[in-house]
Amino acid sequence: MRAVIAEDSVLLRIGVAKVLETAGFRVVAETADAEGLLRAVDEHRPDIAVVDVRMPPGFTDEGVRAALVIRRQWPDTAILLLSQYVEERYAADLLSTDSGGVGYLLKQRVADVEEFIEALRRVAAGGTALDPQVVAQLLVRRGAADPLDRLTPRELEVLGLMAEGRSNAGIASHLVVGESAVAKHINNILAKLDLPPAEGAHRRVLAVLRFLGRG
Known part of the structure; x- marks a missing residue:
């Protein structure tokens, strides 16, 4: 399966690429911003895009907005969002657009390679993956x-x-x-x-x- 990575941190981008390759994915493009992500998806039509929530230039919700564009224009591409902090509204935004192929995880999950690979495969297969900390916060609210x-x-x-x-x-x-x-x-x-x-x-x-x- 083909994958695109959108992450402005070079070290994390390299780490995610290694995990993807370990899981049997082929990384066809890597980018550091939302515009590059949209160009890469348009060119390669990947099976999954791993996307940072906050990217240049504003470091707010560029990744989420790009992910929503991908869901509208290229619905066959699964989306796995990565975030530094718990921001459950972004998970809700994505889940409300379609019935599957979406995920939202904290970046710390990448360190647990086995768990992260399981989430990648589940999302790529059309399932969902929501970070346990997001679920816990939803319960509190x-x-x-x-x-x-x-x-x-x-x-x-x-x-x-x-x-x-x-x-x-x-x-x-x-x-x-x-x-x-x-x-x-x-x-x-x-x-x-x-x-x-x-x-x-x-x-x-x-x-x-x-x-x-x-x-």
Whole structure:
């Protein structure tokens, strides 16, 4: 699979490129700013773009805005955002544009090569990967009238793991329970959030969007 990297830190860009190559990706372009990212995606049409949230010239949200352009113009390109700090609204912006192929991780996750590769592959395959710290912050910021109040503490925990992008098997392993128990929790979550019958994966995304406050 082909990948493009947009990161202004040379050292981090080299590190991400090495991890991508280790995971079997072919890095077809590297750039340090949003304009270069858009040109690279237009030229190479990569399977995934790994994008820094803040890049030159303003170091605010250039990477996010470029990622949203990519989602509109080249929807087959998956996006994995990297950020120095927890800014969960950026994850919500991306997740609200499509049903998969998006991720938002803190840069510190790159150091855990195995975990980072798993997230890369999941996003490239059309799944999602949301940093656990973003999920934790979303839970803290829930309001008193939040519809998620219908969920039990265990169901909230399962939904948080779904938001991270974990599969049923991954959730079961994390909670040390059987997959049938996880499936039951997920069915309860979907029912309590009044999500209509649809394709299973799509309902999971709708549940995560509800969790992010966008559903």
